[in-house]
Amino acid sequence: MNDARRTRRALAVAAGLMAVALMASPVAAAGPTVWVAASGLNNPRGVAVGADGRVFVAEAGTGAAGSGRVTVIDRRSVWTFAAGLPSATSPEGDVTGPTNVALNARGNVVAVVGAGPQQLDPRFDSVLRLSAGGTRYLGNIQAFVNANPDPTDLDQPPNPTDSNAYGAAWLDSAETLVTDAANNTLLLVGPNQRVQMVAKFPNELVSTAHLPFPAPPMLPAEAVPTSVAIGPDGYAYVGELKGFPFTPGSSRIWRVDPRARGVTCDPAATSGPCTLFMDGLTSITGLDFGPDGSLYAVSIVKNGVFGFIGGGGDTTGALWKISGGTATELVPGQLTLPGDVAVARSGTIYVTNGSVFTGGGQVIAIQP
DSSP, X not given: OOHHHHHHHHHHHTHHHHGGGGGSOOOOOSSSEEEEEEEEEESEEEEEEOTTSOEEEEEOOSSSXXXXXEEEEETTEEEEEEEEEOOEEOTTXXXXXXXXXXXXXXXXXXXXXXXXXXXXXXXXXEEEEEETTEEEEEEEHHHHHHHXXXXXXXXXXOOTTOOXXXXXXXXXXXXXXXXXXXXXXXXXXXXXXXXXXXXXXXOEEEEOTTOSSOOOSEEEEOOOEEEEEEOTTSOEEEEEOOOTTOOTTOEEEEEEOTTOOSEEXXXXXXXXXXXXEEEEEOOEEEEEEOTTSOEEEEESSTTOHHHHHTTTOOOBOEEEEEETTEEEEESTTOOBSOOOEEEOTTSOEEEEESTTXXXXXXXXXXXX
16 A cells, blocks of 8 residues: 555544534634635545635545535635546545646636546546536546656555556646656646656655654655645745655655656755755645745644554644745644645635545635
């Protein structure tokens, strides 16, 4: 089982136990105003905000076929933009389906569907263009990975063609950037269903000091890139979850030239098409830039994935504002297994909360 799926399975175990906690709206603390913009969602993962202020949410669904959807929050109304999208429950028990949604300047909508059984629905692990007139297939991520297996795969047993399309960002009217959380790459999906690799994210030796059982002092961990956002400088910023042993503080954010091809990122590089923007973060699953140029990042589990799956049951997530090289936590203690973040032109921040909960997911709105 790959790191991304192992993580989702462990987080999904908490859904039933934590649903009651989501019934109460987060309490507004001194400072930002916080409210629930939508509730009762099924595994809400990615979120994006259009120029008109409408909020689009990718829901992975209930696990039943065709229960995936993209939902719109339009002022005080919540309605379905696209229904009948793929959804399935894996043998490990985690729900997979639409993982992200991206909007371009014209309001066009692209959805990314995560790993799943393509023999049952070929739209799994693919990129779709959504519109009122229907769905158009843009690219098959699994097919690309089958032709370009991961030479640095750490899965046991080995699974170099494992793929899980996860993060998304429009690059221009005809191209979409997609992170593959299982194959550890940033991909470009372009015209004629062409998929190209922009960058490969390397494994990293990380500490095992946090583990409650004997282990070598250091172990290699896969990057597990989950998120991508286009910065004010036109570069793509990519956030890592970081795979087993899920060491707290080992997640990184990379700055990548989206026009690069076939680059292998190097954390020691100080120039070139891929450089390290920030490290020392934990379990990043969402990124977006605000109108002031600040980068916002979501940690699905603030204290590390293993702090949850290791028996501690810590489901507290975090939202970070990164500016001037410093990460500052916003609304501490008010997020539970959040998935993604999007920032409106007005500065209002939207976060998917309870991202692995069926029926108990939310979108939280934050006015700084």
